[in-house]
Amino acid sequence: MLEILFGSPKEAKWIYSIFRTLCKGYETELYLVNQQCIKIIPKSWDISLEKLVIPGLVQFVIDHKEHQIMLTLLEENYFFLEEEEQQQIIHIAQSIIEGERTEIPRVQQLLPRHDILKDALEEFLRPDLYFSFTSFQKFRLHEYTARLREYVEIAIEEYKLEQDYQNFIQSLRDFLLKRESRMDGISIVHDNGFFVYNPDKQEVSEQELKSYIDHTFVNKHPMYIDSKLLAPLVSIAPKWICLYTNDPFDGMVQTVQNVFQERVRLHNLSDFQFATHQ
Structure with a gap:
């Protein structure tokens, strides 16, 4: 059995929905307890871990946590506080993550964050475990957060280059007008x-x-x-x-x-x- 406590009922419902979709075809009992806890009772631990628990938690982090982590990095580490700037930089970071900016040399050297999350979960998870996902994120996802920080740093550089380019273009347009x-x-x-x-x-x-x-x-x-x-x-x-x-x-x-x-x-x-x- 595996029990995971989430930070809010909203988070628990998200992951419960993900798990329900993934567990189809596998003999696994799945329960939402007290609105914030997910209880998983698998028939086969190894199969449930590979097909349900790890893919579900990876999807949960990427779909529901990643944006906020990058936003926090922008605010606390790089002091970008304006919402428009934040969204533009995160958009660039996401395009880098999704492989849309392969021309940037540094990007090709980075291990995909899916693999980092999977490795962290495989190392931590075991049968008959009860844990808080918030604590797991804080203490076990340092490498994943560091990888996001690298993406954010590259995105900031690209954002500044794009801003310089737009200023460059505008100065040429202004010159043309006169x-x-x-x-x-x-x-x-x-x-x-x-x-x-x-x-x-x-x-x-x-x-x-x-x-x-x-x-x-x-x-x-x-x-x-x-x-x-x-x-x-x-x-x-x-x-x-x-x-x-x-x-x-x-x-x-x-x-x-x-x-x-x-x-x-x-x-x-x-x-x-x-x-x-x-």
């Missing part, structure tokens, strides 16, 4: 590099592009601004841009769209009909 267009429109071809064409369909050389750069603005800019394409584009401030690409998710393509917004018209690379670039 800038007089030095060319009505340009076409950009993204094909193993970026190639710029003027309204007369003539390719603009890299040297000519650089001659348009407003160096006063670039030198004052808080972030590095690409001198081959972005700095000339912003300095030219064209009224429209036709951008030909087969990769609309390319970083520079998205930056050009974010800066110039409605001035950009996106086209497939195959739509480009000017003279072939070298």
